[in-house]
Amino acid sequence: MPPQHPVDLPDSRLAALRGPRPPQPYTARKITALTANPACSRRAVLDAVGIDKALLAQRMGYEPRFGQSPFALAREQAFEALVKWGGYAELIRLLREQLGIPVEEAGVTDLNEVGGDTSLARRVKETRGLLTRLASGSDERLILDRPLLTLEVAGQTAYLAPQALTHRVGGKFYVAEIRSFPAIDGQANPTAVAQTAKQAAVSVLALHRTFEELNLDPEQIAHEFLLICPKDFSNRPYGRLVDLRQELDALRFQLTRLRRADDLALALPPSATLDTDRDVDELDSSVGALDASYTPDCLSFCEMARYCRDEATTCASPTRLGGTVRNTLPGVDSTRTTLAYLDGVHAPGPAEAAAIDRLRAAERLRRLRRGGAA
């Protein structure tokens, strides 16, 4: 492991691409989005450069439809405050219930700042110090609030702050995530849980890396995390341990597949820029020079998705119609070409012949059986 940079010091090429604006930090959310679509070089570079993708999309004429409702934001903050209220009484209660150990009281260290210092470097250093002390067998009952961990993603350092990290419980450290979606009759929205689990896996993996760097035993890290959300329609916190082994394996695999962002950026011409204050045409040609891998899923999480969708439509990419249509066209990378094959304008090559034959048979049947359905 190379020594970690104390502060974000990206490759000068990436810094040059970004321009004068300060970089946007990596978040667990960004990393899960990136690993959801690891083939997307465009997103990999934009995230590594640290530009504001929402602003970039807006500048290019694609107002992103994301953002958080003031109601949702207020609710989230209120719930987190409730869990942490009164010396973390609710968190400690849930730890006692879910991990089955007597925790009557626990000290808490708030790592949002260290003696008034909120710099990333200072928080990382303090987190590491505390981890070393706790992991080496000290009995202190200490909950870390917003510890700051680092993780290398596509050649860049990401800073991650899980909502809480418990002291060793039964010899293990647990990451806790607080979310405001409800668990109704013990069941929360599976999509929301899956999303949270992926984000928690990012934190757990960062914890693993930190332990390795500090020569601590990573066996002390639980492969489960404590998910805390409101019970039913109330505000009462409810907690459940969620297994992360699958997410951790998937995440490790995806991270190894991510190419280094600075290598990807080498493909750009020297004049390229991603500086959101520059001319739209310049931005357009630079963004366009980065390979995207658009799928309709991108619309739900990526600020640039609508830009990429238009691009995919222009080059008639079958993926824009969704995975199932795409799967009926193995080897064919354009819907226009497919239609030309179907109409007999071009003859398919041997690689596509079987797929096209099936589509032709389907189309023939469609014509024959359509009857009155115009």
Place this chain on the structure above:
Amino acid sequence: MSTLAAVAALRATETGRAERLTTVRHTHLDDGPFVLVPLTLAGEACAPLAALAGTDRERPTLLTVRQPRDRAERFRFAERLAALLLPYIDQCRTAETETYTVGRGAEKEERRRLLRAPQLLVPGGEGIAYVRLLGRLTRLRAVEGPYAVDPSVPALGKWLTWFADRAEFTGSCLLQALTRLLSAHWATGQSPAEDSHLASLLAWIDPPDGLTGAQAAREAEDPLRFPPAGPATDVVFDQTLHDLMSRYDEAANGRGREAVGRQIDRELRGQMLPTWELVWRGVDLLRELPEGRHVAERWAYDRRLFSEYAAYLDEDGRPQARRDHAVGAARRLARMEEAMARYDAERAFDDPLVMAEYELSGEAFTGLVVARDEDRFAPGTRPGSMVWRPTITVRSELPVRLTAGKEVKCPARPGQKAEIVEVVPDCEGHTVVIQLNGGFNRVRKPPAPPGTLAEIGETVTYTSVDPKSMPSVLPAEEDTPWTHGGPPKPYEPTAEDAEEIWE
């Protein structure tokens, strides 16, 4: 999605309009459906914010909650929704009844079912999830003691839960989402994820003059013109609403408060009205399609279940449990699988365009009757006996992948049992000899009654798919073996179910 649907989607990208996936409508559409367009407050667990609801397209009823964080306000919303929906359900309950039979042989029984059942329409799949959640929120409420609610609130909850439960069964039309109905009948040139947006889906099916479906769908994504169909709200709109709600809370007096309240109502109505219109436009488009043959039969089953649940509420009336017990869940899963298989088969029988998918996969074939042997007798099961088994010979230009010995059925004569005797390939297709094992109106010797035996020159389709295939049999609930926990205990509502901590 099937290969035929994929081809339809590809063609839609070329024509710029949605392509039909069916030749008929496979859904019952009631003359007076109850449409519900709901909105919830972001970030909360089912905090109803507003709804446009009712059966009158021209006069939707507006329900709003001006301060959704107030528990009492939420249940007042439920009360007002109940005041709209329960009378609609009661109208159906007082409809005339008809007789139907269940079982066969010794277990045959005559029962009665109502001629009407309620049909609830929501804009999209999220609307169904909302109905389920609102049902859960309201059905367990206590009508006495602290936090008591009006008795109509748990009654609404039970019905909403029943609707949401039925919606999980393929082919049931009691609660339907417009986006699902429309995308079952049309393929667009966009992804299924985009099809879940009602406005863009309709833009592809029925684009305004001068625009392609693709162009119209892009315009339909503008939340200013077409706000989200709910129940989630638009983030930018939420900011407006947030400001208004703050002003509402801080208003100096009742008059000022009321003025802001009316403004909140107007804003919310503006968010839901475009969706309300879209739902009805979708209904119009679906109505233009002729109804499939099995649709009435499925609706009759829906009406039967409605009659049964209405009777249950009168006799017992306990709310649905928080969770299914294991035995109930297993039975439910089995019934859901059966419903799906039956629905798929029925659709294929009603619709040659759906059957084409089975032709493509080799589970069906279509051809011309080129010969028939009306006087054929074949050896019966008893030694030496001969039974009347006429055959027809069908010539198909497409390859036939069903093989000799396979039992098949023909959608044109669904009551007739048949089996393939021989399949002979030749240079331009296949010739199939089919033996008919019945379906001659109980006649046991030639000539065949008119219409029961296909004529030479008739086009026929035969398939191994059968909508009448026997469902799997699970033991009755009271016979659940001890290995599976024994007979499950019926659900008893507890005080804990009704209790909810409100902070």
